Amino acid sequence: MDFFRGQVLEPCTVSVYKGYVVGVGSGLKARHTIDLQGLYLTSGLFDAHVHIESSLLSPAEFARIITPRGTTAVVADPHEIANVLGYDGINWMLRASEGLPLDVYMMAPSCVPATDFDTAGASLYASDLAPFLREDRVLGLGEVMNYPGVLTGDPRVMDKLSLFWENRRPIDGHAPGLSGADLSAYVLAGIRSDHEATTAAEALEKIGTGMWVMARFGSGARDLEALIPAMRGEAAHRMMLCTDDRHPNDIVEEGHIDAAVRILLNAGIPLVDTLRMACHNPAAYYGMRRAGAIAPGYRADLLAFSDPKDFRAEKVFKRGIEIASGGQALPAWEQFGQDDRRRTQLRDSVNVKWLEPAVFMIPDEGGRVRIIESSPGSILTGKSFERPKVLDGYCVSDTERDIIKIFVIERHTGSGSVGKGFIRGLKLKRGAVASTVSHDSHNMIVAGVDDVSIFKAVKRLNAIKGGYVITDGDEIVAELALPIGGLMSDASAAQVLESLSRFEAYFKKEGIPGGSPLMTLSFMALPVIPSLKITDKGLVDVDSFDTVPLFE
Numbered sequence: 001m002d003f004f005r006g007q008v009l010e011p012c013t014v015s016v017y018k019g020y021v022v023g024v025g026s027g028l029k030a031r032h033t034i035d036l037q038g039l040y041l042t043s044g045l046f047d048a049h050v051h052i053e054s055s056l057l058s059p060a061e062f063a064r065i066i067t068p069r070g071t072t073a074v075v076a077d078p079h080e081i082a083n084v085l086g087y088d089g090i091n092w093m094l095r096a097s098e099g100l101p102l103d104v105y106m107m108a109p110s111c112v113p114a115t116d117f118d119t120a121g122a123s124l125y126a127s128d129l130a131p132f133l134r135e136d137r138v139l140g141l142g143e144v145m146n147y148p149g150v151l152t153g154d155p156r157v158m159d160k161l162s163l164f165w166e167n168r169r170p171i172d173g174h175a176p177g178l179s180g181a182d183l184s185a186y187v188l189a190g191i192r193s194d195h196e197a198t199t200a201a202e203a204l205e206k207i208g209t210g211m212w213v214m215a216r217f218g219s220g221a222r223d224l225e226a227l228i229p230a231m232r233g234e235a236a237h238r239m240m241l242c243t244d245d246r247h248p249n250d251i252v253e254e255g256h257i258d259a260a261v262r263i264l265l266n267a268g269i270p271l272v273d274t275l276r277m278a279c280h281n282p283a284a285y286y287g288m289r290r291a292g293a294i295a296p297g298y299r300a301d302l303l304a305f306s307d308p309k310d311f312r313a314e315k316v317f318k319r320g321i322e323i324a325s326g327g328q329a330l331p332a333w334e335q336f337g338q339d340d341r342r343r344t345q346l347r348d349s350v351n352v353k354w355l356e357p358a359v360f361m362i363p364d365e366g367g368r369v370r371i372i373e374s375s376p377g378s379i380l381t382g383k384s385f386e387r388p389k390v391l392d393g394y395c396v397s398d399t400e401r402d403i404i405k406i407f408v409i410e411r412h413t414g415s416g417s418v419g420k421g422f423i424r425g426l427k428l429k430r431g432a433v434a435s436t437v438s439h440d441s442h443n444m445i446v447a448g449v450d451d452v453s454i455f456k457a458v459k460r461l462n463a464i465k466g467g468y469v470i471t472d473g474d475e476i477v478a479e480l481a482l483p484i485g486g487l488m489s490d491a492s493a494a495q496v497l498e499s500l501s502r503f504e505a506y507f508k509k510e511g512i513p514g515g516s517p518l519m520t521l522s523f524m525a526l527p528v529i530p531s532l533k534i535t536d537k538g539l540v541d542v543d544s545f546d547t548v549p550l551f552e
Contacts, residue, residue, distance in 0.1 A: 001042040003280040006272050008085065014041060016300040019224045019319030024294060026284040030143065032303060036304050036321070038400060041315060042074025042487070043294055044301035045194065045257040045339060047243055048214045048282040049143070049172065049195050052104075053080035053091070053487040054245035054437075056480070056500075057092065058268045063102035065248060067333070068257045070313030072301040072513060073103040075282065077142035079171070082109040084349050084485045086122025086369050101336035103301070105286070108144035108174055110160050114145050114440035117527040117547060121412035124381050125166045126159035133167055139286050140169035142513050143195070145440070147175050148545055154393050163189040170286055173211065176529060177202070183209060190448060193285060195242055200229035203259060205365075207238045210284045214242040215277070217260040219250045219494045220519035221379045224260055228267050229432050236273040240281045246438075247519060248493060249500050253332035261311045271308045277419045281491030288496070293530055349486045350466045351414040357442040357455045357492050362395040364388070370539055372524060373533045374425035376513060383532035383541070385552050388422060397449045408525050409444040410536040411436060411486070412467075417536040421518055421550055423447055423524065427512045431477065435518065436466035436486035436528065438525040443536045446523050468518060470506055478502040 002009050004238075015023035015030060047066075048263045052074070081089035083312065090109065095106035110130045111122030116147045122333045132138045141164040142152060149157035164171055175186055176196040187209045195214035197203040197296050200435045203213045205229070205436040215231075217224045221244065231239060237391070243511075255262070257278055264274045283292025300320035303313050323333045373382035389398035397404040410417040426433070432448025434457035444461055448454040450473070457471040460479060466486025470477040480499040482489050491498045503518065527540040534540070541548045 001272065001275055001288045001294060002038065003272070003281075006276075006293070008272065012041075014294055014300075014302070015332055016320035019300055020290070021294055021298050021300050022296055024134060028133045037316070039304040039306050040308065041294065041302055041304050043279045043292055043298070044303050044318075045261070045278050045313075046240075046242040046282040046292060046317065047071055047072045047074040047257050048285070049193075049242035049244055050074050050076055051078075051080050051245055052076045052097075053078070053485070054219075055248050055251070056437075056482060056487070056489055056496055057248055057493055058484065058488055059097035059104060059491075060489065061496070063100045063104075064329065064333075065493050067102050067251070067316060067318070067408050068327050068329050069251075069256045070303040070305075070316055071102070071256050071258070071320055072303070072316065073105065073282075075107060075139065075286060077107045077109060079109040079111065079142055079440060080442060080487055081485045082122065083110045083114065083125065083252065084121040084487065086112065086124060086344060088346065088487060089122075090132065094137065097137075099336060101289070101323050101333050102139065106135075106138050107140055107400045108138055108164070109142045110157075110171075111143075111145045111440065115158050115527050116410070117411060117442045118443065118525065118537055119410045119417055124155060126163045130163060133163075133169070140164050141171040143172045143174035144189075144191055145174040145423070146184055147178060147528075150186055150191070159187050167525060175206075175470075176268070177337060179205060196225055198223045200227055201290050202231040203227050203239070204235060205360070205483070206448045207235050212238050212240060212281070214240045215260070216242055216244045217246070217257070217263075218244040220245050220523055222435040224263060226266070228264065228269065229262065231269050231273065234434065236269070236277060237281070238322070239280045242377055245519070246498070249275065252497060258311060258313055265309060267309055275359055290342055330538075342402070346485060347460070348465055348483075350411050350444070350462055352409055352458065352462045353414060353429050354416055355409070355458055357451060359418055360405070360454050362405065362550070364393055364395050365551045369422055369550050369552065370532060370548060372406065372421060372423040372425075372521055372534060374524065376425070376520055378520075379526065379529050381524070381530070381532055382425070399449060401428060403445055404428055404448040404449055405454070406524065407439065407445070407535060408534050408536045409446070412441075412443045417535045419534045419538045421534045421539055423437055426517045426520065428517075429510060431470060431472035433521060434458060434461050434469045434471070435516060435522060436461055437468070437518075437522045438481065439523055440526060440528075441535070442486060443525065445521060447521060447524075470503060477506055479529065
């Protein structure tokens, strides 16, 4: 696959020496030859923006499930673990991702905390990020979510932008719906990419300002199909593919970047343009001179496939070594193993010891309450006002109207801060669902029908040091422990998938539409995505970027 001239070369010989391509069709003699028997050959797939923490797996286990599917490089933003454990969390991710058969590049998290509307586990300033400029695998500054801070010239935000701009490093953006003069001001600050476009028109406007656009193929947010019209033409040269947040069961069942490639090919996007977005463009945007193409001097990270209409990674090569075949890792995969002595230890991250059942009672103040309107498969929320169901002077869940209670409990400092609200769209009929995965500060979040189930779920999360829990009264229906920052498991991918299957089985049995509400729930505490969200400090109206009371 020749991305420089936009064509497929056939037949062709690729010569590799010490992990690098040294010739393409150049007739060099080789000690060892692999006959691909007519397969197509492209450079490895490249995820332009991902939070590894959202896979619920350690970096090594994450690599284990995506490399056989053809992904050989990712740019990870350790934003999630940084909001829990700060500098130590970023350093742990760097050390834990060394020596893998997957190139894990990183962006220094720009928003820790993401906003002042919630309580994070750390605060990182420009001076805290400066040491990471010395790390070879840290490419630039991660998604600048605080776009109001950019537009108003917040000194803390501008210091970080200046640090990375002056060091000639790429700066990733996060600007949902930003347009016109505000978009221009955002780009003027040095931000050159965005993964939040939800329409082709939005993507094209951002490309017109000189930005690169990442088409997102995630579990909680999937904008890929909506952006396909923008990919027909020259704009494809400024677009990339990313997953952002993707659950492991979705990767195993549907795919990673390879699944996004299949969707684009089936939609009629030309093969070369599709693979350019999946392989070459991320390397070009991030300034990698030895990745993203098959040409002399480029790393021999390669993928072989047979059917351009049903794209599947049949053979995967890392540094010229075949590490996977037919979607399965080969013994050579293990030769890229890690030295566990390089890994650092992390402290416990769940500090909730003081809770009492009364915390989850909401006294009626009269009038209507604000309700978070959620939708499966979207991180955007609406907002509405309704009179809640009241029993003995307290507001309670109302399953007939699909209005249930939701709480966010601060878990980093033990402050006792609890945000209280109501949500519609999760479709729970009984019990409670709780998690310590709640973007971006990752406080404990729980939604439930009754107070007994809610309290039981919170206590269990505290006992297992974070994770996912479903309860029904005093019964624990399903659980998955995530002791690494309350975000990632220390178990194998197979064990994590087995635990997740119990959640999926329960949601299916309960007839909850749209699949698992776990990902939907995790974004209800994200106060930078419109319209109404909840944090440990209460409700946030993202449209006005201000806190609002529960009662109207």
